[in-house]
Amino acid sequence: MSSRRLSIAFTGALFLVMAWALWEASAWELQASLMAWLIGLPTAALLAVQLAREILGRPERAVPVEGDEPGLLDPSLAEQEAEPLDPAEERRRTARIIGWILGFAAAIWLVGFQFGIGLATLLYLKSAGERWLTVAGITVAVLAGVVLVFDCGMHIFFAEGKLFAWSGLTTTPLFNSFCYQVTSPFKG
Amino acid sequence: MNLKRSLGWLVFLAVLAVWIFLAQGMAGKIGAASLEGLVRVFSWPAFGYLLLGNLIGFAVGMLPGLGGPVTMALMLGFAFQLKMDAVEAFSFLLGMMAVTATTGDITSILFGIPGEGSTASTIVEGHPMAKKGEAGRALGASLMSSLMGALIGAGAIAVAIPIVTPLVLAMGTPEFFMLTVAGVTFVGALSGGSVVKGLAAGGLGFMFSLVGLDMQTATERYTFGTMYLWGGGETGGAGIGLVPATVGLFAIPEIIDLATKGGSIAQAHVGRLGGVLQGVKDAFRHWWLVARCSAMGTYIGIIPGMGGPVSQWVAYAHAMQSSGKHDRVGTGVIEGVVGPGAANNSTLGGALIPTIAFGIPGNVTTAILLGAFLVLGLRPGTSMLTKDLDVTFSLVWVLVVSNVITVSVCFLFLNQLARLTRIKGTLLIPPLLLFIYLGSYTHTNSFGDILVTLVFGALGWLMVVFDWSRPALLLGLVLGRLADNYLWITYSRYDFGFITRPGVLIILCVILASIAFPVIRDRRRQRAAETAP
Structure with a gap:
């Protein structure tokens, strides 16, 4: 179309x-x-x-506006702009990132925030061709951020993932116990 | 020319006389509120949040592809999750926004890629200076002029308070209803692009704000029978949460853009930076230019729908014209760095004036901030200029303190900071998605928040693709609930006779003028373009 x-x-x-x-x-x-x-x-x-x-x-109709884009004021700047993408490639990349945005949401819904974000981060970075060390580092950092800062620190209530709920398993005690272990030394 | 200048001075003196007259009666109150605002900003944990906001703003400003408004939308949810009070929340949110234009200049100068949309003009003269080996000088000039501009912009808020207070106090509910409509109309009509699309987007935003359970009549409005859309959240009963909607509208399209364009982060290598002190001296040497460009930035900031992206280019054009070096455009003229640096930092101060006084935000950032005001229980207008004047002054102090801290840190760690820009775009996407989903989830801790984010994300992306105004839609959503309440009170009291009130008629004329102005301007430009050889 x-x-x-x-x-x-x-x-x-x-x-x-x-x-x-x-x-x-x-x-x-x-x-x-x-x-x-x-x-x-x-x-x-x-x-x-x-x-x-x-x-x-x-x-x-497009109306010429003074200073609308840098190239109007300085032709040399236009050269610094990134080369335009091939439309097919642009569509492919757009579809891919939309897929990932939905994928992250689906992962959160299915396995909960903590596992979902970690899993989706790992898969995304690996599919983007990153090295294992980088993938592991960022995944651990993201997971640590969610669990330590938002779960243990800010006490945000994370709903159970649907897969766990359907199978009768629960991860909440696991994270609660972890947070207790982590925060108890600071509570004296 | 002399007559024009004399007339200018006469107008200036007249305004000064009016200001002194108005300020006289409020001097004591303003002094006390200003002091209290300062104390509250430096109290704990507000100051801690300010430093955290500065740190985030620092990185966001420097990283191309990550905009200040998007980050503000992302962080909005956390401000409420942490149960911050008004001053703490503004220390965090405004502290973050106040510095993005300053650090955005660093990326523009070093790599020729704008760190922020409002720092693109700095590239024209700043990047050629970097290529000539004068990066340090350009950065010194830019940072110092940014600081001076931010201070002038913050000062403008303090100066404006005595002038706008009597105006706001003279208004009633019908005028406030008209002002909410005016706010959406201004942003819809004046933010560039199609006027019809801009106004329609504002109207759609108003309609979205109606989703939920109407508290007065217990009518379910557009809820599809779902409890989630009944609301009762932070927007005072509104079904669509401001945070999930804002995050979706602004952050999702940015993520798509970042991923589609590939790694937009600078890859070029930068050596050690020298000559920073020379740049600082340049900013002081051109103090009058800095003052003029700051005034322009403040003024443009006040006009709804404009903001940093416009003020920087106006200031650049003025700086080059007044320098007498217009034949050397793009060769590294220092005035072309100093002028935009001052203007884009003073714009935020200017944009806050109509936001605080009338609830009409000057740009996207202040539209999101206006949402924060409402969520925190602050009503722009009368209460922010009387009862909550200390909170209003705390905003001024946040702007001042944040810029002083940021510029000082920039001077100390300039070389190390330049390395931040080498982060790959793909590595940013997972943490950004984490913040998007977490930020929206904190609204009601339900998966429904994430769905709202996805729906508004899709809408926001389509609006970007088909060139519709997202700020107008957001503003309609933010102001819709207020407008609904004002309208019903007005109708109950005056019926439709409210339309004949002088204040309402004046605002109506301004609304009509704001719609007519861009139409006439575009027709003139079109005609000029068609007749040009």
Whole structure:
């Protein structure tokens, strides 16, 4: 799909969300819906205008702005910019990082924060071609940060990973006991 | 020319007279609040948090690809998790932001890559100086002018308080409702790009703020029947937490950008840096230029939607024009380093003025900070200029102390600091993702926070791809709840007759002008571009 079509699809989706939001607000009493109507109606109108513009092929033209980019003031600076990426490579890298962002979230959901972050960090760094020493160092640092600073230090409640919950296992006593061992000398 | 200058002096003297008149009645109160603010910043643990914030800001400023606003969004959650009070939280958050522009100049000068978006102009003259072997001199000049600019910007807040206080005290609920709308409109219309898209993004932000259980009528608004979206979190009942949404909107697209562009961290080798003292002398030698550029930075900071990325280039253009060396652009002219250095540091002080007084943030950073105000129970406007004046002054002191500490540390460890920029981009991604997920998770300690971050991350990324204004959406989300309350009180009391109040009409005119201005400006530029040979 061309970028224009994608842009139209995005604006169209926003317009549909806004139309649904207004329809939903029609069922509420006045106090709850006043803001939705007062702001929602003009917003829906603006989105409709934008959508019409994009469909009719009249996107706002680029307006030259003084000092908008360094290259306008100093041509030599343009040379210092990184070379533009091949679009296919850019798409591949974008898909890869989006996959990793979702992967980190999935790992946290499945095995909990402490193990999930550690595991995902290890896999990410290894897949990026880092040396084992670097991978191990950063993974340990990240794990130590989560457990020592956030779990033991700040007492953030980390929910159990779904895999552990489903299998009836629990990691909370393990981390609680570890934190107790670590922090007890400081508590005197 | 003489008439113009005389008129300028006349206006300046008139403003000074008004200020002295207004400040007279508040002198004692301002003095006491200022002193209390200073004491609170130096008290423990606030000072510890300030140092921690400075340390993080230091690294963030120097590392290309990592922006100050993103880091602020990431750290927002921890400020609340640690149950910081207002001064502690601002020591940490503002302490972090206050130094990013200063250390960002280091990367710009040494490697020709902007450490921060607001330090790109320093490259034009600073990097050629580094290539000529004058990196130390450029850094000395940049750091000292940054410090001077930050001090002037911080001073501007203190000076503005007597002027804005009577204005704010004269306002009622209808005016405050209009101000929230004005804030979103300014950022939507003036932050560049399409006005229609900017305003629509602000409207969408307002609509997102309605998600949750309406406390007055117990109406479920856009909750899909899920308890998580009922809210009751830090945004006063709002279903969508400010922290997970902010982290998603700003941090996720940055991570994608960092990973897509590959390692953006500098790879070039830098030798030992000398001539720093000469640079410091240069900044003092051009003190009048520093003062002018700082004033410009402060002024641009006050205008919503502008900020560091604009002020640096305006200051650069002014510095080169007034130096009489415009034929030597890009050759390493010291004025071109001193001017932007001062301007981009004074901008934050300027941007804080409308944020504190009217709840209208000048830029993304202050939009996020405004969210922090609300979460901490501070209401911009009347209370921050009266009851919480000491907290307001603590912001001024945080700016001053942070910059003094940062510039001193920079001078002491410049050579060691330059090595920070050699960290590979891929190594940063796991710790950043950790902070993204942890930062959002701390909102309610549920996986729902992470889902909100992912949803807003996707939205933020699409907004970047299709050039929609994220700050406008965020500001709508931040101010939406306030606006909802103000609107209902206003409607209950005045019905729609509130629209005829003089204050409301004035703000309405300003809103309409802010929408018309960029449209007219763009048409003129377009016409000029079309008629140009």
